[in-house]
Amino acid sequence: MSKIVTFGEVLMRLSPLGNKKFKQTNVLEYYFGGTEVNVSISLANFGHKVKHISCISDDFIGDTAIAYLRSYNVDTRNIYRSHRPLGLYYLEVGAVMRPSTISYNRSSSAFSGVTPEKVDWESALKGCNWMHWTGITPGLSQGAYDTLKEGLIQAKAKGITISSDPTYRGGLWKYGVEPQDAIRDLMQYVTIFMGGIDEINEILGTDYGYGNEDFITASKQLIEAYPNVEKVFDKIRIAINASWQKIKGRMWNGIEFKETEAIEITHIVDRIGTGDAFAAGLIYGLLNYDDFKAMEFASAACALKHTFPGDINYATVTDVEHLLSGNTGGRVLR
Template structure:
C-alpha cells in the first residue's frame, strides 16, 4: 500500500464565529491545520496511509493537536515535542467584496526550533512511497530547511516520489536565506511540481506570463533546470468576489498539455486549505489512477469541494469527489 509522508508545521487557527471581525466578537472557534497537515488529512480521508513529521508543543494543546491528527488516521509517530508553544494564526473570514484577513503568531513556535537531530528520517521514511513538502517549511527557519533537506536526500536514495508545492510567500523569509537559492537547492530532489507561474518565475528567475503557452514554456524550462522533475500541475483560481470563485487546473507532463473545465463555486464557506486539498487530491490521484489528466481532474474537484467545509481540512471522500466529476454539482439531498 502507498504510504505518504508529509513534513511541516502544525498550526492552531482561531476565528470569530461566522463572518464576524474580531472587534465584533468575544467568542472564537479553533481548528488545527497547517499546509502539509491539510494535505495529510485529505489523503487520509481518501483512504490513504499517511504519516506527518513535525515538532509541536509539549502541553495539552500539543496533545490535542496530536489527537486531532490521529482522529483522521494520520500517524503522529514522527512528531517531536518542544517546550515552545504551538504556532497560531488568526483569521477573519470575509464575504462578497470584503476579503478575508490573516495574522500569524509563529515566530517562536515549537516548529521554529526544529533541528535535524529531532527527526529520525530513516524511521519516518520506512515503507514510504511518497514524500510531500511545501515552500513554507524552508521559509520559516533554518532548522526547517536543514531538516527537510536531510529527509529529501534520504527519500531520493530510497527512490521515493517527491512532490513540492513551493508556495512562495516573501513575508515568511526572515532568517537571512535567499528564497530562490534555497528552493532551487531543494527542488533537485523533487519529481512532481505543484505550482503556477509565480512559483516557476521565482525559482527560475524568469518573467513568464499567465497564458497557457507561457505555462508550457515555463514548465519545459523548469524540467530542463531540474531534470528529476517529470510533471507540473497548476491550480487556477478566478475570483468573481470573496464568495464566488471558479477553479480549474492545467498540467504539463513532458509530453502533453491538458487543462480541466471550470468548476463554479458560487458560495464559498471557507477557502483556507483549498490549495492543499488540490495537492492532496493530486497525490492520491497519481497514486491510484493510471492517467495524469484523471488525477488532475480529481484534484480540481477535491479543491472545489474543500470550499464547502469550515476549517482548514478537506473532509471529502473519494465517492464525493467522483460524484462531482460525474456532474453532480446541484447539491441535492442524498437519500
Template sequence: MNQTITFGEVLMRISPLGNRKFVQSNAIEFYFGGTELNVGISIANFGGKVKHISCISDDFIGDTALSYLNKFDLDTSSIVRSSRPLGVYFLEVGAVMRPSSISYNRSHSSFSEIKPEMVDWKTALENGTWFHWTGITPALNRGSQQTLLEGLKLARKKGMTVSADPTYRAGLWKYGENAKEVLSELINYSTIYIGGINEINELLETNYSYSNDDFIKASKHLMEQFPSIEKVFDKIRTSINSSWHKIKARMWNGTEFKETNELDITHIVDRIGTGDAFAAGIIHGLQHFDDYKAMEFGNAACAIKHTYLGDVNYANEKDVMTILNGNTTGRFTR
C-alpha cells in the first residue's frame, strides 16, 4: 500500500473554552497539531498509510503527543526526541465580526533543534510513495530547511510523488534566508502544487489576479518556471464573517481547467487546519480518483473540517463522500 510521508513540527495548541478571550477565562483546552501533521492524520483517517517525521520533546508532553499520533496508527519510527520543550501556540477563537488571534511560542522548541544528521532519510523513506511538505517548515530555521531539502532530494531520486503547499508567512522567516530562493529550490523537487495566486505571485514576482483566466496563466507560468510541476490545485475562500465562509476549488493539470461548486459553511466550529484538510483530500483523491474528483474530494474534506474542534480533520472517506455527493443537510444518520 502507498505510504505518505509528512515532515514538520508537532505543536500543542492552547485555547480558552469556547469563544472566550484568555482574559475572560481560567479554564483552557489543548490539542495537538501542526500543518504537516494535520495532513498526515487526515490521510490516515481516510484509510491511508502515513509516516510522520519530526523532533519532539523528551518529556511527558512529548510522550502525550506521541500517544496522540499513535492513536491514528501513524508510523512514528522516524521521530527523534529532544531535551527542548514542544512548540506551543495560543489561540483565541473569534466569532462573527471578531477575528481569531494566534500567538506562537516555537522559537526554541524541540523541532527548532532538528538538523539533517538527525534524520536517516534512507530508512525513513524506505516504503514511501508520496512526500508532502509545506512552506512552514523551511521558514522556521536553517536546520529544518536543510533537513527537508535532503529528504526531498532522496524522495525524487526514488521517484516519489512530491506535493508542495508553499504557504508563505513573512513573519516566520527570521533566520536570514531569502524565502523566495529557498522555496524555489524546494519546489524544483515537487510534482504537485497545492497553493493559490498569492503564493504563485510571491514565487514568480508577478501580479496575477484571482480570476480564473489569470489562475490558468499563473499555473502555466509556474509550470514553465518549475518544469517538475504537473498539476496545480487552488482553494478559494470567501469570508462573510468569522463564522460564515464559502469555499470552492479549481485546478489546472496542464491540459484543462476545472472548478468545483461552492460549499456554504454557515456556522464554523473551528477553522484551524482546514487548508491542511484540503491538501490531505487532494493527496488522497489523486491516489484513488481522477483529477476532478480528487479536487472535489479535497474541497469537501476542507468543508467538513470546519465542523470539528481542534487542528485535525476527523472525517473518514465516507463522511467526505457524503458531502461530495451533495448531502449537506446534516440530518441524523441511523
C-alpha cells in the first residue's frame, strides 16, 4: 500500500446555509478543509495511507481539526501546534448566474508561522513514496515556502514521486516574493504536473492558447525546461453557469496525447475542493492504473465532488467506478 504525504494549511470554512449571503442570516455552518487536506482525506477514502503535515492552533478548535482528520484515518503525528489561530475563510455559495465569493483570514494563522525547524521531514517522509503540494502553500509566508522547499529537497533525494498543482491565489503573496519566481524554483522537484495552459504560461512566460495543439506544445516545452517532469495533466472545466458545468481531462505523458469524454454536472451542490478531488483521483489512478484510466478516474472523482457539501470529496473507489461504468442517472442503490 502506498504512503502519501501532503503539506499545507488546515482551514475552517464558515458559510451561510444554502445559497444565502452573509447579510441574509446569522446562522453559519462550518467545515474543515484546505487544498492539501482535501487531497489527503480523499486519498484516505480511496484506501491509501496518508499523512498530513501542518501547523495548527493549540486550542479546542485545533483539537477538533485534528479529530476530524483522524476520523478519516489521516496520520496527524507530524502536525505541530501554535499559539496563533487556525486559518479561516468565508464563503457565500453562488447559484446559476451568481458566482460564489470567498474572503480569506489566514495571514496571521498558525500555519503562516511555520518554519523549517518545526518540521521533522526525515520522520515525516519515512516510508513515503509520494508527496503532493500546491501553489497555495508557498504563498502564505516565507516560512511556509522555505519549509515546503526543504521537504521537497528531501523527498527528491529519497526518490519519492512528487506531484504538484501549481495553481495559486495571487492575493496571498504579501511577503516580498513574486509567485512566478517561487513556483519556478519549486518546479525543479516536480515529477507529475497537474496544471493547464494558464499555469504553464505563468511558469514559462509564454502565451499559449487553450487548444489541444497548444497544450501539447506547451507541455513539451515545460518538460524540456524541467526534465524531472514526466507527465502533464490538465483538468478542463466547461462552465454553462455556476450550477451547471462539465468536467474532462487531457494529458501529455511524454509519449502521447489523450483526452477524456466530458462529464456533465447539471446541478452543482458545492464547487469547493473539486480541483483537489481531481488531484487525489489522479494520484490514486496513477498508482493503480495506466495514465488514461487514471485521468478518467480523476475526472469522475472531480465530478462526484460537486455533489457533496463542504470541502471534502467523500466518494469511495466504488462510487467513482460506478460513475465510470456509465451510471449517471442517480438511481437508488439497494
